[in-house]
Amino acid sequence: MDSSAGQLKNVYEGDLKEFRDWDFLIINRYPPGGSVYRWSLDLLEILNGKSELINLKFPAKGWEITHIGKDFSPRFSSPFLNHLFLNFSFRQAVTYIERLRNERNKLVLHYTNQFSGTLRVKGIKEIVNVQDSPNYTETGSPALKLYMRQLYNSLRNKEWVVTNTEVLKHELIDFGFTGNIRAIHLPYSPVFKKIDVTKKNLRKELGLPQDKKIIISVSSDLPRKNLSTIREVMKKLGDFYILVRVGTQLGNSITFNGIDDTTLNKLYNASDVLLFPSFYEGFGLPIIESFASGLPVVTSDIPTIREVAGDAAILVDPKNVDGIAEGIKEAVEEREKLISRGLERAVEFSITKFRERILKLYSDVTKGS
Known part of the structure; x- marks a missing residue:
């Protein structure tokens, strides 16, 4: 134009x-x-x-x-x-x-x-x-x-x-x-939605492991994005969990860069939890994208995110590694409840x-x- x-x-x-x-x-x-x-x-x-x-x-x-x-x-x-x-x-x-x-x-x-x-x-x-x-x-x-x-x-x-x-x-x-x-x-973009394709097939298409719980992190590498804590959380969780990063490489993460929204939506659908532990956010768009995609969210208990996420995410202290790890395990266990709440919450951001x-x-x- x-x-x-x-x-x-x-x-x-x-x-x-x-x-x-x-x-x-x-x-x-x-x-x-x-x-x-x-x-x-x-x-x-x-x-x-x-x-x-x-x-x-x-x-x-x-x-x-x-x-x-x-x-x-x-x-x-x-x-x-x-x-x-x-x-x-x-x-x-x-x-x-x-x-x-x-x-x-x-x-x-x-x-x-x-x-x-x-x-x-x-x-x-x-x-x-x-x-x-x-x-x-x-x-x-x-x-x-x-x-x-x-x-x-x-x-x-x-x-x-x-x-x-x-x-x-x-x-x-x-x-x-x-x-x-x-x-x-x-x-959020209408591109973000639940896909009528099995997680197994999506992971195969994207080259992701079938036998792990996938934690996805979508952010820049600015200090407020708290990547060092994500690294410590992944160590705490152990080998049953693996990190997928959309952004800069973090430890042994499977990393994607320069992808379009369609691919990002597939990654959300193929994952088990979005981890978004920022110290500060003006909004936090990946939270809403994940809600719309049917992905449980673990994110920071800070004012802006409380407003955006409502009761549809598990809120944690972004400085507490143990608390974040427990929040992820809870998100995996309470998956269906969080998916339902997230889809309902996403309507507010259509x-x-x-x-x-x-x-x-x-x-x-x-x-x-």
């Missing part, structure tokens, strides 16, 4: 009719493969031709992967300079957006992650997704903490803000955000419910013009 200025599609039907005079630009800063890019595509699909994806290509691995949208590269290789001089660094993007504003008149910019910052463009509506707590940093670096505080201070007075959870919404209010904050849970909530948000934003 690499549109030229002024060539945004004018497709509106059904519940999109109220947006006939509006166009939406989805502003994405992350390469394909991650949850933010996927979420950006969900918004494109919901708007059914009334939107265009703008990729601000902050330096990162993954942009070489085939993707859609209109790409704009920054002037600097330094992330700090790109943020400090955002409008200068992405001047071509600003010029493009201004041209669309002049031609279309009514324009909404929806930034899908706070770390893009916001471009200074007059005469448009803005929505900013904030997906992480202002109180959390990946490291204790003073420079990073200062940057985070400045970033969140720059967003405090934005008129429209979207968060993934009610927990984060209240954290932003406590931080001093003054605008309209809407908590909208992320959806693309249908997400669409309803996003269109209500867009309606409120555009009516305030």
